[in-house]
Structures are given as C-alpha cells and as structure tokens.
Amino acid sequence: xxxxxxxxxxxxxxxxxxxxxxxxxxxxxxxxxxxxxxxxxxxxxxxxxxxxxxxxxxxxxxxxxxxxxxxxxxxxxxxxxxxxxxxxxxxxxxxxxxxxxxxxxxxxxxxxxxxxxxxxxxxxxxxxxxxxxxxxxxxxxxxxxxxxxxxxxxxxxxxxxxxxxxxxxxxxxxxxxxxxxxxxxxxxxxxxxxxxxxxxxxxxxxxxxxxxxxxxxxxxxxxxxxxxxxxxxxxxxxxxxxxxxxxxxxxxxxxxxxxxxxxxxxxxxxxxxxxxxxxxxxxxxxxxxxxxxxxxxxxxxxxxxxxxxxxxxxxxxxxxxxxxxxxxxxxxxxxxxxxxxxxxxxxxxxxxxxxxxxxxxxxxxxxxxxxxxxxxxxxxxxxxxxxxxxxxxxxxxxxxxxxxxxxxxxxxxxxxxxxxxxxxxxxxxxxxxxxxxxxxxxxxxxxxxxxxxxxxxxxxxxxxxxxxxxxxxxxxxxxxxxxxxxxxxxxxxxxxxxxxxxxxxxxxxxxxxxxxxxxxxxxxxxxxxxxxxxxxxxxxxxxxxxxxxxxxxxxxxxxxxxxxxxxxxxxxxxxxxxxxxxxxxxxxxxxxxxxxxxxxxxxxxxxxxxxxxxxxxxxxxxxxxxxxxxxxxxxxxxxxxxxxxxxxxxxxxxxxxxxxxxxxxxxxxxxxxxxxxxxxxxxxxxxxxxxxxxxxxxxxxxxxxxxxxxxxxx
Numbered sequence: 269x270x271x272x273x274x275x276x277x278x279x280x281x282x283x284x285x286x287x288x289x290x291x292x293x294x295x296x297x298x299x300x301x302x303x304x305x306x307x308x309x310x311x312x313x314x315x316x317x318x319x320x321x322x323x324x325x326x327x328x329x330x331x332x333x334x335x336x337x338x339x340x341x342x343x344x345x346x347x348x349x350x351x352x353x354x355x356x357x358x359x360x361x362x363x364x365x366x367x368x369x370x371x372x373x374x375x376x377x378x379x380x381x382x383x384x385x386x387x388x389x390x391x392x393x394x395x396x397x398x399x400x401x402x403x404x405x406x407x408x409x410x411x412x413x414x415x416x417x418x419x420x421x422x423x424x425x426x427x428x429x430x431x432x433x434x435x436x437x438x439x440x441x442x443x444x445x446x447x448x449x450x451x452x453x454x455x456x457x458x459x460x461x462x463x464x465x466x467x468x469x470x471x472x473x474x475x476x477x478x479x480x481x482x483x484x485x486x487x488x489x490x491x492x493x494x495x496x497x498x499x500x501x502x503x504x505x506x507x508x509x510x511x512x513x514x515x516x517x518x519x520x521x522x523x524x525x526x527x528x529x530x531x532x533x534x535x536x537x538x539x540x541x542x543x544x545x546x547x548x549x550x551x552x553x554x555x556x557x558x559x560x561x562x563x564x565x566x567x568x569x570x571x572x573x574x575x576x577x578x579x580x581x582x583x584x585x586x587x588x589x590x591x592x593x594x595x596x597x598x599x600x601x602x603x604x605x606x607x608x609x610x611x612x613x614x615x616x617x618x619x620x621x622x623x624x625x626x627x628x629x630x631x632x633x634x635x636x637x638x639x640x641x642x643x644x645x646x647x648x649x650x651x652x653x654x655x656x657x658x659x660x661x662x663x664x665x666x667x668x669x670x671x672x673x674x675x676x677x678x679x680x681x682x683x684x685x686x687x688x689x690x691x692x693x694x695x696x697x698x699x700x701x702x703x704x705x706x707x708x709x710x711x712x713x714x715x716x717x718x719x720x721x722x723x724x725x726x727x728x729x730x731x732x733x734x735x736x737x738x739x740x741x742x743x744x745x746x747x748x749x750x751x752x753x754x755x756x757x758x759x760x761x762x763x764x765x766x767x768x769x770x771x772x773x774x775x776x777x778x779x780x781x782x783x784x785x786x787x788x789x790x791x792x793x794x795x796x797x798x799x800x801x802x803x804x805x806x807x808x809x810x811x812x813x814x815x816x817x818x819x820x821x822x823x824x825x826x827x828x829x830x831x832x833x834x835x836x837x838x839x840x841x842x843x844x845x846x847x848x849x850x851x852x853x854x855x856x857x858x859x860x861x862x863x864x865x866x867x868x869x870x871x872x873x874x875x876x877x878x879x880x881x882x883x884x885x886x887x888x889x890x891x892x893x894x895x896x897x898x899x900x901x902x903x904x905x906x907x908x909x910x911x912x913x914x915x916x917x918x919x920x921x922x923x924x925x926x927x928x929x930x931x932x933x934x935x936x937x938x939x940x941x942x943x944x945x946x947x948x949x950x951x952x953x954x955x956x957x958x959x960x961x962x963x964x965x966x967x968x969x970x971x972x973x974x975x976x977x978x979x980x981x982x
Contacts, residue, residue, distance in 0.1 A: 362777070458548075
C-alpha cells in the first residue's frame, strides 16, 4: 500500500508538471483565448527597463504610481495587486508580473477614466525624475501580448511594434537651459481584435490580435470633481517639480527657476493624478496565430544583412575547407604513401640520404611495433658520429612517440571538456527547439528555463566525456573527477552571479534574484545535476573506459626546438581566433542589439542563427586542425591544451568586441550597470569559449589519432 501511495503521488506530480509546461507553450490554434462581448480582460503590469542602464524595477513597486487597491476583478478570479506565478526564466530576466487596477471590457470604449491620485514625497519624486531621466520604458501585458508603441517602416508600407511605452520625457527650459522632466500620467489603450475562429467565432466571441499603448503627460490642474481633465488635447504636461504647485510661484520666471530636488523641503509633496482611455478596434488583416509578426517587421528589414552574414560565413568556411582538404588529401596522404612504398624495400623505411645538422631523436625501443618506432630504432642503430637523421623523417612524423604523451594538468582539462560537452548539448537543444517554434516570444522566460533544464539533463554527457578523458590521462579516482566536473563551471557561474546579485539587491532592482530562487538553484545542483554527472562519470570510467591511442608514448620526452614567433602559444591562439570571429561578427550585431539595446525586442531569426552556428562549428573544427597540424610540423607535441585554447580563442575577440560595442553603441551609465554589462559579457564569452574550445579539442584529438593511426604497422 505504501509503495502504491508513493507511485500515485509521483504520478500526480508528473501530471502537474506536464500541465504547467503545457500552459507555458504557445501552440497556434490551440492556446487561443477568446472573449465574449463585455467580458473582463485583465491587464498585468510587469517592469520598467531602460537601454541606458542594466537596472530594472518592478512597475508596481515604484513609489509614484498608483498602489494596488486589492479589489477583485469579476469573472477573472484575479485580485488587484496579486503576483502572477513565474517560471525560472521570468524570474532571472527580472519579470515581476502583477494584476493591475485597470478595467477593460471587450468592446467597451472609455474616452477617459480616472484611476487614482498618488501623493509623492521628496524620495518618490526623486525616483520619478530618475526613471524619466534614464529613459525607462514600462511593460504591460494583455492576453500575453506586451503593450507596444506602433510605428511605420521607412517606406510607410507596413506598421510594426516596439514593446513598451515611455514613462516620461525631458525638455530643456528656454529660459534657464536646465532640463525639465515630465511624467506620462495618462495612457490610451488600443485593443485590436477580430472574430474568434471555430465555434467561439460563431458565438460572437473575439480574440485579441494587438495591444497598443500611447502615453501622455497631463497637468494636475484644470480637473473636475472626478479627477478627469477638462480636455485630453492641447494640455500642459505634468512637470516633476515641487515649484509648479508652490503658492510662492508668482510669475513665469519663478515657475521656470531651476529645480534642485535636494534643496526642496523634506515635507514637500506632489500629487499625481492618473487617468486612462480604452478603445477597441477591429482588425481583420491579422490572424491570431500571426499577431506577433508586428513585433518583428522592423527586424525583417534586416534580412539582407542576415544573408550577407551567411555568405560571409560560407566564403570563410570554404577557404578553410580547401586548406584542410589539401592537408588531408595531399600532404598527409602523400607522406603516408611514401612511407608505405619505401617500407617494402628490405623491410625497412626511410634509409637513404641523410640530413646533417638535425637534432638526434631520443633513444626509444621498437618493441611496440609502430612504423615510426621501427624507423627510430633503425636510425639509432645506424646513428653516425655527425648526429644525422634520415631525410624523410621530418615534421609531424618526428614527434610520433610524444604526441600522445599526457599533457600537464590534464586532470583539469578533463572537467573542462566535460562541461563543454554539456554546453554543446544544451546549445544544440535550444537552437533546435527555437527553429521548430517551441521556444518563441510568447513563452516568456522559456529560453532561459529550457536552457537550465537542458543543461541539468546534459550533466550525464558531461560526466561521461569528462571521465573518459580523465581515465585517458591516467586518472584513477573518478568520484573526485565527477565532483570537480559538476562543480567547476556551475560553481564559478553561481559565485559570480551571487556576488553581482548583492550589488543589484542594493539597488532594489527587480533583476535581483530572490533568495528562494537561489536556494532552488542550489537544490537543482545537489539533487539532480550532481547525481546525473556521477552516473555519467561511472559509466564513462568503468564501462566505456579510456580512449585508445595508436602509438604508445615513449619514456623520455623529446626536446622541442625553438618556435617561430607566430607559432608561440599566445600568437597562435589570437591569430586562430580571428577566423571563427570573422564568421559570426555580422550576426553578433543583431544578437547584441537584441540583448543590450532592444531589451524589449525579441530575437527571433533562429533559422539564420542555426545556419551561422553550423558554419561556425565547421570553422572552429577546421581552424583547429590547421593550427594543430602546423604545430606538429614544427615538432611541438604539446597540442592538447593548445587545441582547446585555439578552439575557444574567438571568445577573446568577442569580448574585445563587447568593449567596442559598449564604447560606441551603448549609453550605459553608472558603476553598477557598467559592472553588470562587463560581468555578463565575460560570462557569456566564457560559456562560448568553453563550448568552442571543447569542439576544437575533440576535433584535434580525432585528427591526431587518425593521422598517427594510419602509419601504425599492425
């Protein structure tokens, strides 16, 4: 009975989880909400944000807006001021969705309606000035659509939306030359609708296909007893200034005197009245399933640039492919063919003309049976006093007995490779789900939530690859490696975010992660991530085992000759990183604009991103092969770490591009906002570098095993 009860509870938990996920997805044709005539439509307020700062605030917590009344909304089951349950992605992106006091009824226009009058003190007025001065934009939501300001394209052929509406505006006084700040205290809400499809449409119900908000500033004077202005047109704005309502202001000059809020009396107050208008307009040109298209029209105008990015990527990738083809098809294959042909003569290879002045290989035995081991043994046996080496034994073939030597600090490289594979699987899953439309703007916070879920599940792959590489490098304690793998990258990420969160907490920003969410993330790591990594590590270490090498490393390491300046580690990494960066830098313009400038915008061209990402992976693989081949030809067998750094080298250039973008395209002010920008940019580049570095490492490993395995004599 107890077991049945536990199974029943688990089944209910899984069912509830599936229902919650089903509600989160946006499925055209199935997730439609239709409204009857006169039915209440809830309006939710979310947050305010700005392109000039990384600090966001919850709209309902601003001291100068109308406080929630706590009244019930008939027919909706919602209470004004109550918070809406959020998924993990919404919490991390700073969403704080609350039920508002605005009353909307389907099909009912309201020319002017009074909401409330909020009396603000000195601190509240200071916050209002800050919000207006930094260009904050408010996000409201109706039927899962963010309120938007409408614009038209340059050729005036199409209309498009920009999410959010301005909280106020700034003017410069013609008398004093000082800035004056005006708060938008009146909003005109335009709800666009059309007939609902199917049976609901036959019953006269309607669906919402657009939500537009037009904000306006109206002075507090000249209002009737109900708080409504005498007119909504040709009115003066509401200036954020105690002097405007001061009885001591006797002239225009007095009213235009510079306002210093710090010198204002502590008991000074300003009353801000809030009103709104509602209009419902039918729009049959737009289907419900395509109602998000208006948010993307402005981005569609940049399709030509996206195609340019793809062409640029293809050209660079084509050149790299040609170089790799030459290396594989001509150079290496020619070397192998020459060795095999000469190997038939008298049972030994490479005996012929000798080259003077060459370095002598270290003493090795030929007991392993490899082709190059035999050559080395014969050279040692026939070694003359002038220290000569067979002329044919050159370049990458000289380091055959050292190329699989365990790298220094290899036990640290294994967890990095494991974490990189975890990110690879997560990224592939995110891009694939986005291309298929599962992750879309209507699934608010879905990209981050799904990314976390994929990252945690991919812990199995992280442990598996980390354990195999760890055992290949001679590791024996897979449990310790599993803990390091599960802790190294997530721990660094969590510690950085936690420290940044302290600064954001101090700003009372909605971007601050709640303490409960932090504990939840730790629980996910301890209860799910760590066990999955352990399971993958156990299987990779005990069942799959170490990777086999075609040639066994010798006992005595070979001396590496002096390298050319461009073959040194740092120079090679920087030069190699330029190539993948050149593949993606055009697409980075749109990604950066979506992340840092158009925070209210939605990046949606995942098809282009998938193509560019595929070409990027090919470019990383080919660049790593070329760099490792040149390094081996220079008789430098320390390729393990080098391949990892070469693969992730473009992250250095991306971070440098972030600095350039910050200085030339952004208008971020304030120490905390600047610190957040560079910290998040560093973390993003770290994730990217770890991902591409792992791809580079595994590609180089496969390449080296292939070319040296081909010369092994069975």
